[in-house]
Amino acid sequence: MSLERKTPEQANQENLVVMGRVSGIFGVGGWVRVFSYTMPRSNILAYSPWYLNRAGQWNKRELLDGRTQGKGIVARIEGCEDRDQAAELMSAAIGVERDQLLPTRPGEFYWSDLQGLRVNTVDGVELGRIDHLFETGSNDVIVVKGDRDRLIPYIWGKVVRQVDLDSGLMVVDWEPDF
Numbered sequence: 001m002s003l004e005r006k007t008p009e010q011a012n013q014e015n016l017v018v019m020g021r022v023s024g025i026f027g028v029g030g031w032v033r034v035f036s037y038t039m040p041r042s043n044i045l046a047y048s049p050w051y052l053n054r055a056g057q058w059n060k061r062e063l064l065d066g067r068t069q070g071k072g073i074v075a076r077i078e079g080c081e082d083r084d085q086a087a088e089l090m091s092a093a094i095g096v097e098r099d100q101l102l103p104t105r106p107g108e109f110y111w112s113d114l115q116g117l118r119v120n121t122v123d124g125v126e127l128g129r130i131d132h133l134f135e136t137g138s139n140d141v142i143v144v145k146g147d148r149d150r151l152i153p154y155i156w157g158k159v160v161r162q163v164d165l166d167s168g169l170m171v172v173d174w175e176p177d178f
Contacts, residue, residue: 016051016058016095017112020044025087026069030080032089034066034073037111042068047100050077053093107156109163117170119144119152122161125176127152142170150178 024033036044048063066075080086111133119127128146140154152174153159162171
């Protein structure tokens, strides 16, 4: 029996959480615009190194500088010295190592931890799996893909009754026909 060995770099890549993406070029000095998934958006600048994913490959890069610029975020990344190099990073996902994230309090979860969980009603009816989440003005929404797509409000205690990351299950108080 042979065991597959992973390099430290491969192990790190499996432990990445996507925190944003490169959304544009800023100036001529290699700066990029960043769309951050963090709250507040500027929190993405607290993490380094970043792992950038282009064409399925993760590459480790140090964050050299960053700031808010108008309503957005701009950053200077290691190895990106001019506009052409910045253009090569367009649409790259930005990941950070999970151990860089702050621990969550009871009842708090990172969205990336919820994606892929099975979703059952309190009566045990399986609705599908969490595909992704998104924000609205009033509350976050869980997109569950199963026999059909369902949009379920993420309201802890009222709709979302239980999250068990170890067993990969979320229990919701939701009518299966809705």
